[in-house]
Every structure is written in structure tokens, then in C-alpha cells.
Amino acid sequence: MDPAAPPPEIAAWFAGRGWRLRRHQAEMLAAARAGRHALLVADTGAGKTLAGFLPTLADFCPSAGSLPAEGLHTLYVSPLKALAHDVQRNLIAPIEEIGLALRVETRSGDTPSDRKARQRARPPHVLLTTPESLSLLLSYPESAALFATLKRVVIDEVHAFATGKRGDLLALSLARLQTFAPNLQRVALSATLADPDAFRGWLAPWGEIDAVELVLGEPGAPPVVSVLLPEQQRVPWGGHAAAWAVPQLLAQIRAHRTTLVFTNTRFLAEYIFQLLWEHNEGNLPIGIHHGSLSKEARRKVEGAMARGELRALVCTASLDLGVDWGDIDLVVQMGAPKGSSRLLQRIGRANHRLDCPSKALLVPGNRFEYLEAMAAVEAVEAGTRDGEDFRPGSLDVLAQHVMACACAGRFSETELHAEIRASTPYAWVDEPAWARVLEFVATGGYALRAYDRFRRIVRDPDGFWRLAHPEQAHRHRLNAGIIVDSEMLDVRFKNGRSLGKVEEGFGATLSPGDTFRFAGLDLEVEAVRDLELIVRAAKRAGAIPSYMGARMPISAHLADRVRALIVDRAGWGRFPDDVREWLEVQDWRSHLPGPGELLAESFPWRSREYTVFYTFEGWNANQSLGMLLTRRMADAGLSPLGFVANDYALALWGLKPIPDPGALLSPEILAHEWTEWVQNSHLLRRAFREVAVIGGLVERQHPGQRKTGRQVTFSTDLIYDVLQKYEPDHLLIEAAWADARTRLTDLGRVADVLARAARQLVHVRLDRVSPMAVPVLVMIGRESLPAGAADDDLLVEAESLAAEAMRAEERAAEGD
Template identity: 80%
Template structure:
């Protein structure tokens, strides 16, 4: 496409900074001038955010407006997955606006925004509003919404890959459909640095069936990242464990050698653990901070400010800083443990330098040998420019119910008009009239089994066919409880003077009593009192345990798993690996088999009087955990006496009294139609999924005016309703929604099905005299898998070395026996 003319005000501003308008930035302006939606895929540091806002800035340039008045009211919405990112973008956007003297008011809106400012934004909105999907949905629930959004010209969705495929994406796509109905000429723009399938995201961004209206804009190529893997200087790579504490001395040296180092971990527990280990080794008292989602807003803002001002030499963090936050002085990113996906790794690497023409520098620190292989695979994927990501799935019915309630809060509406809106999005194009009627029946009555209870009657139908709220108070209750993120219930951690440190999960907090100690926010704390929803603490003088969190474990991506499998089978490529890793694989190859693409390797061997079977699936921890549950149930039915199992991202180890002679029989496809349904219904999984969809749909309220329910109260309420529905209305809308969550997210049943598909084609069953080298990392986890990562690492290393000495011993007469 021919690039649009950049207004002279913008051109001069770029030139004054020694910059040029990049091709992709000009193409975003051109797409907007043509009235097109646009999806920009560009490397970190390519000026994506500025590109997304360029049409907005241009619209306010006097040279473009000519004699016409400049735009008034709300012109552009910016939607990001993180509140911190919205605040960062506000700071960065104010610079060109102020320096060019453009009459643009820019504000943020999130859960942290004061209520008086929120009210003023509805009556006198800024020109640009920076917000999140949840806050946008709430804004649409006010009666002022049709007037507020009638003149909206543009929606910019940043980091679109981070939430489009999940329930937050469902909520946002419904909001986009609503906005398009209120402002038909609205233009949509999506921004991302890491998309494996841009066309799929074009389909999500576009109104349903109008993918051709979305221009794909590809950014100029940037400098290739410099990604290396940190290896032990003298010792071998550990056999097991995830914390990689062996690297702490070398990490301290890296921190000393760089201006600012960002150290990513995959869990909040590991962030606390690694921070403490670094601090213990920090003899030079370098300023090192910690940042994760459970810390208080004040603590996070304080650390963010220190980073922005260059006062920290290192910051240990989690996914809370994955996205977009621009701190220009970071010159090294460290990934502790396995990266889990090439796109996630690229996103994290992009936090270093944050400039297109300079390479980002990253260091991967594997915790064990499988993690080394995963790090190596990720390093190659980044070098080759390969991406991975989650697939799109049908939109959730619980989210749709929440959206229907939001629309009702804004004012009376017609069912057929709303259905048309809803079906204009990719996520909900599948919804037919019958399904939509079920959603309405649920919002209006709670469903057949609950319709006799007045508190579930939230909307009513008038004689003219329009729907409205059953009572005005439902609007306030909806706005108090609406949202998509349903974390485990948390307790506030506070000093006696009221200063908040953040939150720990209720299950952990409830296990403490006065005098107990725990480590949080980098401090050792002693419990003084446990109140209803808070822990009162003081500084402790002795070391303590670290809270464990129930956060969802990130599985290895299918793309990286395939790469690791291919590396294991490529014997010629082993020469690239360290000596100890190469020896590990060579002994495995000699004593047993290597996992082959398209086939499933299964090993059986005796150990300490038990019969062990290892399934090398490479399908991620959730899928292997589900498979373990199903396989042990079948073993029980066949009299094999299963005693337990342990799952990792790479393998499933099952152990019992009698050996498994025919693993293929345990993996027949009908396991998903019989045992799977029975297991999910009898386990906690469906109850947990139901609790989440009940909260999201508004059936169960977490908060009432002036009071918030505890996690136990919410669980009690949802369990009670769940039991009623299972007995009297098993096909209830929310039971269906809970099943969808249980299949897709909690059990990863699609990847379990992939294992069964491979097993149906070919199972390489190898019978061994003793444990194999490849099974050592998983086998060493038995009895320790329920402990938090890090706390058990020392025990794991001792156990793994003992198993490894047995597995790596080579007997000349030994040979594997395979099917």
C-alpha cells in the first residue's frame, strides 16, 4: 500500500529526536486513512505503541484538520492486559503530545482509579482512555455508554496475543461488538510482537466474516537477539530440580557486569526463593528488588519507579512484567528455569534494550537436564524466528452471561439485536438462537432448578419484547462482582500500622497461627494475628517458609515439545551439547530407546520392589497429570495395584505392585469417553471449574456492599449450588461451561488425545532391568512433587544423583528388550 502523508507536526517531532517514521508506522496511518482495521506484528522496540496511536495523533494535528474543528470527546480507546502497561503507555504518550502541543487529554481507567474520577470520565471523557478489558466492560454497563461511545473512532489493543485466546479475550471481543454497534465507523487496531498465526488473530480482530477488512502490517526487522545458556562452571547440569540455585554465584557476577538485569521466574514462589538466594549471596549489597502479582500495589509501584529511575541493579519478577513495560536501561534478561515457549521467551527478551536496532541480550538458566534441552530448543526457535501460541476456542458461556448482564445494566434492549451483536465476533459466531435463549433464561431466572429463588431473578422481559433489570440494585451488584480473573481467594498481609505488603492465598494463610513465620516480599515475617481476611505480621528474626501459590503451572508449548523430541532423535546433533548431557543421552540410547517423532516410547523396569512404567509424552504437566489419573484407574480395574504416579512436562511415571505388560491397552482412545468423564465428575476438577464459571457468570457474588466473602464462603455457596444442579438439572448452562473449562484448561484433554493418537499408531515398549537415564529426572520427584519448587531442590539433587549412578552404570551383557 502507498504510505499516507505524515502530518508535518509529527514529521518534525520525529526529526527533532533524530528518528524516522518507520515503514510499518506509516502503513498503520495509511490503513486508518483508508477506513481499515489493522493488525501490526513487529519486534519489541519497533515503536508498535506509537504506530497504533499515530492515526490518533494525526487526527489532532491542526495541519490535517484544516478549517474543521478538532475532535472532541472520547476519540480513542487503548486496551491492554495490564494496568501497569496502561500507566507506562500514558507516560510515553504524553511526551509527544506535550512536545507538539496537541490538545489531547489522556487518562487511565482501572480498578485502581478513584470513583470520583471514574464518574467524571463518564460525563466528561478524555480524548484518549487507557484501560483493561474488565474496566471497559464495566464502562459499557452504565446508561451513559451509548452517548459516551457514539463518537469513538479507534480502539487500540496492545499485546493482543496475551489475552485474545482466553476468557479475557472473550470479554473484550463482546465489548468490541458492542462498541461497533454504538459507533459503526469504529476502527480496530491490534499490536503484538509474537504471533505464530497472524491470520487467526486477524479473524479474531475483525467483525465476523470480515477478515479482509483487517490489514496485516508487518514491522521492519530488528537486530537478532543474543541468547545464550548459562552452564555450571565446574559441576554438571543437575539431574532434577527447577530452582537452578546452582547458578546463584554466576548470576551475581552477571548482575555486577551489567547496568540493570531483569530476572524472570515462572512462579511467584520461585521469585521469592530466587530473590532470597541472591540476597544471601549479595556481599556487595547491590540494590536488588522483587516484583510479582501478589505484592501490594504500593510495593509494585515503588519497585517500578526505582527501575524507571535506574536505582536497581537487578529485579526478580514473574509474568507480571512480561508485557510491554519500557525500561530502557535494562541490558540483560535472565530466564530462570525452562522458558516453556518461544513466544513467551521472545516477549521477555524484548525487555532488554527495547530498541529495534540493538540486540537484546538474554541468558537462559536451566534447572535440570530436560530444561537444558528445552532451553536449547527455545534458543534455536528464537534464532529461526519461530513462534508458538495458544489456539482459539469457542467463547465461554459464563462470559456471555456476564456480558448480557452488563448490557442490561446500561438500559433496556432487544434480544434479537443483542444476538446479532454477539454473533459478529469470532468467539461467539457459533451461538444459535437456542443457546442464546438458554443464556437469557439463566440470567433471568438462574435456570430451572433455581428459578424459585428471587435472588437469581436479575432481568425481566417486558410486554413489548424488551429486556430490563428486575431491580436497579442489580446494576450495583454486577459492577461490584464483574470480572474474568478468578484467583484463589487471598488474605491481605499487613503490618500492625496498616501498611500493606500484598496478598497470600487463603489456604496458606489459614495454616498459620500466631508466632509462625513465613517469607514474603523479600522479608521474614512473624504472624501476630489472623483476622477474617488479613494476616497481621511483624518483622521476624529467623528464616521462614515461603508461601506456596496455586497459580496455574505453565506447560511446555507443543512447538517446543516437538523440537525437544526431534533433538533427542537427532543423534548427530548431540555433539552440540555439554559432555554430561551428551553422555546422558548416549547411555540412554545404548540401554533403551530414544523417543521418536510420531511414536510413543514406554519403558518398564523394576526398582526397590515396585514395577515402574515411564511414558515419554512431551505433552506438558497438565496433560500428563490427567493421563496419570486415567491410567492408574485402568490399572486398578485390571488388578495391577497402582501405588501412584508423578508427572513432569516431558514424562509420566506410574508405579505399582504388578508390571504393565501391555501399555497400549491402557491407552485406548475410549479412555476419554468412559474413564475421563467418570474421573472428572468424581474429582474436585468439575467443582473447581464450576466455582469459577459461577463467579464469572454472576451466579455467585464474591462481594457485597461493604463486605467481601471469604474463599471458604464462596466455595461453600458454589458447592451447594453445584450439588443441586448436578441432581436436578445436570444439563444446566453453567455445568456445560464448567465441562468446557475442565476439558480445555484444567485437564488439557486435547494434548491427552494427542498421546492416545500416537499410542494407537505405534508404542515402543522397552522392558529394562533397571531405571533408564531418561527417567531419572521424573523418578527423583516421587514423594516430593507436592512440595514447592525450590524448597525440595537439595533433597531432589541427592535422590537424583543416587538414581543416576544406577541408571548410568553400563553392564556389557545388558541389552534392552523391546516390543
């Protein structure tokens, strides 16, 4: 029998649908029959999910002989609950049409507790879940028996979480599953991997990368991507919401069957949804979807989309991955795409078929975002991917996993250590590091060991570790998780209907009678009680909640492409007139920052002295650099007054000019000053709060009671102060520093700025604002001055610069 040939039942099903088995699907089937792990990298619409499940479907075909025994056969892990539910819908069709005796269920935080209990006692053949729910399943005493029958784990959209803490947790879970089911096959699927070999290494047991077969999918039709430009106005100088495009966007929605409108934040999703409805004279059915809406609201809109009842859906990354709604024929990206892989993923939601090109529109909010959009189009056309690098596994996640293992039953220190080191992210954990982790889980660490509440595991007389008290298992399951959002308030009507959640910080600004807009509704606060906002419908609009989630910075790859576009003077002819003019005037008045260069401009404006650094290293890195440089300015007596940053530039201002920007950017800033700044800022406390929650040192929930964000912060701040004084090398302090270096400050990209400054810093002293400085400087007016005050002055000056340049050009032409 050909190992790549499907069973006759599946072959007949393909033929009945007029489909053919694609090469990569056949290769995935052959890899499974050879007992190999596999990583499939294939374009969106290539049937990746079906390829991952084909071996499972084949196992349950009657022609295969004896059917698999009852019990859990295949585990499917996805980063999103919505994706798991979508996959369940799509799996039901082949199972029913082929007539397979195969039960499929989902399990997530939304699953009712009685169903969860039944799944542990009588599991389905295929369970669709998330990394967090899988970790919780492994914390039950019956987990070894539950997973003993497991044959295959299918990890979908692996690029979305493997490089972060959720990937750390899943890698540890995979190692545990392999202990329970030694012949387990690991399968991962993705459309957007820049470095497949790095993901093969993550997927494989440590040191067994050659056991993972790389399967490359058949190429699909290239996507059709274009940039939307204003019809009646110029590309804006500043802003990122792209509100100018709403009338044109509605025309596009009318011209297509179903449009998916992506935004980069939940605030922007609510804002764009509001603007669309204000201009929606034809009452087109338009919905909204983001992670803070209630489960009921999300399911309702997902069902409406699946049934083809909506003409458009405004959403965030909550629908980035894998959702297969065939009627979508246009994807719109509002604002900058930030990365080619993310954009490719979103584009793939349109015309979700390999032989049908996806269609997408990019809508820039300002002129820099126009260049970013153009760079993204070029990256998509070239098929270039980008993504985050892998880093060592986090200690707080490891501590949570150890606690989950203890909840399942007593464990051998040596055996669990070997199992943990079998996962690639934790292969670095040597004996001393392992001893520190166990000491932390057992006592909280040296400085906290006197407090009984931090004692979670103890050693038996025979050397095994077990829970200090059975109640610890319940407390762990209540609090376990990797995603630590700001504390949230439930938004409910008086009848109990939930709309979703807003952050506690936003809710604290509201009193009865105040209005706000959420879930596309205008709401009035009736009461604020405990962790709930009781609301009713309002007749007037109010503020839109903002969320403190991490900003998506422009990728290094896309930033390089933007810098290349800026200095490609021969290519400016394809840009709209106002963008080309903007670059021409910048070239005439100052300098264009090219690849490898760091441009610094200094000029006076409104009785202040400004310096703008064009770093192109993303918002996080620029914010960090701004904090460090203003401290240096103060030490040098330059009287700094503030700074503002976007993805492309950092602007600082003060009472005195910066005579030598290069002196501010000396590399020693990262040796001591960065450490001192982080130590004395809120950043390390914030990072410690998150790792303390993940590591189980501080609990957010007790039975029947949930702590407020203030209570959690008070607890973590108290412990943080004790540890800094008595045990500064504590395990969680180390974990907090690791987060501060990577996620919170983007230290690696700050270092790249300093390296460029050392190699090629170009400093231009001007007598007035430069055109390229305008997009970042208009942000000052929004943050610290009456709305529009700075913007109007800057735009008048910018337009006068353009007019001056045109007059100079005319005079030069007359001279010729």
C-alpha cells in the same frame, strides 16, 4: 497528500529526535486514513505502540484542520495495568513536545472511585484500560453517550489474551462499541503471532476479515540468546528452580546495567529473590515484582526501574508485555521457557530498540530443561512462534456481558443477539443457545427459577429486558471480572501499610508467631482476622507462599523440537559433557523417544514396579493421564500406588508390573472413563466454581463485605449438587465441562498421546532405572518421602549407570 505521510508537526518531532518514520508506522497511518481496521505484527522495539497511536496524534495536530470534538477519541486496551501506566508515561513525551491539546488517563481496578466517576462525566481524549475495566464502563447508563465519539480502539499485546476468556469479553465489548460508534476503527498490536489470519478474524466484525489490513513490521536485529551452564558442577538431574545459578547470576547482574530476571511462578520469584539477597555481598539494588504484591509495592518498583535505580528486578509474567525500560540490557529466564513466543516476548524487554539486539540468558533447572532451552534458542533463531488456538466463546462470559448490558439500560433481545453474533467468538450462538443464555440470566435456569435471588433481569410488557431491581447494577459491578483467583488474604502491617496478598489456603496454615517470607521480607504473624494477616518484621525466615495459578505447560512446538534434539546424535557434540553422557547412556541402556514415538519404560526400583511414559505433552496433560491410567491399573488388578508427572514424562508405580502399556492407552479411555473421572473428581466442581462466579450466579462481594473462599466454595458446591441432580444440562454445567476439557485437563494433548501410542508405542523392559527416568522420579522423594531420601538413591544409581556405560565403552575400545 500522501496517505502514509505524517503531519508536519509529527515529522518535525521525529527529525528532532534523530528518528525516521518506519515503513510499518507509515502503513498504519495510511490504513487509518483509509478507514480500515489493522493488525500490526512487528518485533519488540519496532515502535508498535507509537504506530498504533500515530493516527490519534495526527488527528490532534493543528495542521489537520479542525481538532476533534471534546470527548473520548481513542481507547487503548492492554492485558496488564503496568503496561497501561508505562504507555501513559511514554505517550506524554510526544504529546508535550509536539504541543498537542490531548489528555491521556488510565483506568483500572487501582483507579480511585472519584476519578472513575469524573472520567465517565468528562472523559479524557485517550483512555488506557483493561478488558475488565472496559466491560464495567459499558455497564453504565451513560456508556452510549460516552463512546459515541470514539474513533479508534488500540489493543496492545493481543496475543496475550485474545484466545482466552478475557479475549471473549473484549470481543463482546468491541461489538458493543461498534454499535455505539459505527465508524470505529479496530487496531491490534503484537510481536508474537503464529497465525496472524486467526487474529485478523478475531479482531474483525464477524465475516469481515478482509476489512482488517495486516501490516508486517520491519525486521529487527536478531536477539543474542545463550544457555547458562554450571561452572563448577554438572547440570542437575532434577529440580526446576535453577538455584545452582545464583552466584553466576549475580556476576551477570554486576556485568550489566540492568537485568530483568523472569520466573514462571510467584513462588519462584520470591525464592530466587531470597537467594539473590543471601549471596548479594555487594548490596546491589535488586527488586521484586509479581501480581500478588500491593499496588503501592508494584508502583514503587516500576518507578525505580524507570528511573534506572535498580540493577536487577526479579519478576513473573506481570512484566512480560510491552514494558519499555530502555536501560535493561540483559534478560534472564530462570527455568524452562515453555514456549518460543513467550520467550521472544520476554527477550524483547532488553535493549528495547529495533536496531539493537536483545541479549538473554536461559538458565535450565535440570537436563530436560537444558534440552528445552536449546530447543527454544533454535526456535528464536528461526523466528518460529507458537501460541494457543482459538475456541468458541465461553457461555459464562456471555452471561456476564448480558448482565452488563442490562445494567446500562433495557435492551432488545433481537438487537443484542445480532450484536453479540457480530463478534467472532460468539458467531455460533444461534436462537436456541441465545434463549438458554437469557433464561439463565433471568432466572438462574430451570432448577433455580423458584429462588428470587437468582432473578436478575425481567421482560417489560413491551418485550424489552431490564434489571429486576436497580440494586442488581451495583452488585454486578462489585463482582464482574474474568480472572477468578483463589481467595486471597491481605498482608498488612499494624499501621495499615499493605504488602500484597497470599492465598487463603496458605494463610489458613498460619498462627500468631509463625513466620513466612513475602515481598522479599521476613514476616511474623501478629494476628489473623477476617480476610487479613497482620504482620511485623521478623528476624528469622519462614515458608514462602505458593499459589494455585495454572502451570505453563511446554508448547507442542517446543516439545517437538526437544524430541528432535534427543535423537539427533550427530548434534550431541554441542551439549555439555554430562548432558551428552546422559543421552548416550540412555541410548545404550534403553531407547531414545523420537518424533512420532511414545516410549514406555518398565523397571523395578525400591521393591516397586515402575512404568515411565515419555509424552512431552505438558504437566496438565500428564497429570490427567496419570489419573486415568491409575484407575485403569486398579481395574486390572495391578495395585497402583501413585504417579508423578512433569512436562516431559509420567511415572506410575505399583506392586505389580504393567505387562502391556499399550492396553492401558486404548482410545476408549476418552469415551467414558475421562468423563466419569472428571465427573467424580474435584475438577468439575473447581471449574463450576469459576464459571459460577464469572456468570454471576455466585457473588464474592456484597456491599461492605467480602465472602471467604470457603463461603464461595460452599455456595457453589451446594448449587452444583442441585444442578447435577435436577438440571445436568444447565448452561454453567456445560461451561464447566468446556473448561475441564481445555484448560484443566488439556484433553486435546492427552488425545495426542493416545494417537501416538496407537501408531508407534515402544515398550522397553529394564532391570533397573534408566537415565531419562531420573528427572521425573526424583520428584517422588520431594512429595512423599523425607527430603532427599529418594533423590540420593536415584542419583547414586544414575551415576553408577554412567560409570558402567563408560567401562563398557572402554572394554569395547580395547576389543577393537
